[in-house]
Amino acid sequence: MGPDEGVQQVLQTLVGSLPGHGFAGAVWVRSGIFFAEARVFPRHAMSESEGVVETIKVESTNHAAAMDLLEQEIEQRFGSIKAIVWLKKEP
DSSP states (O other): OOTTTTOOEEEEEEEEEETTEEEEEEEEEETTEEEEEEEEEESSOOSSOOSOOEEEEEEESSHHHHHHHHHHHHHHHHOOOSEEEEEEOOO
């Protein structure tokens, strides 16, 4: 076990848009497991929802797979992604 075992390290962040919604999130690794999470929120005034509409979380043993799984879950729950930008964390 190395000194970073169990320590969370953010690898990438993301921002994106859906019809009527936006989302932001991150991918991180802890103990060899990659976690991806996005929080979906309304992009304009909606009648009853304010703030975060839903938090979507996935995990995988592979960085790229965690990113793909997160995008798939977002699209499954909210429809086609209009735009997405993955940003790498600066060292």
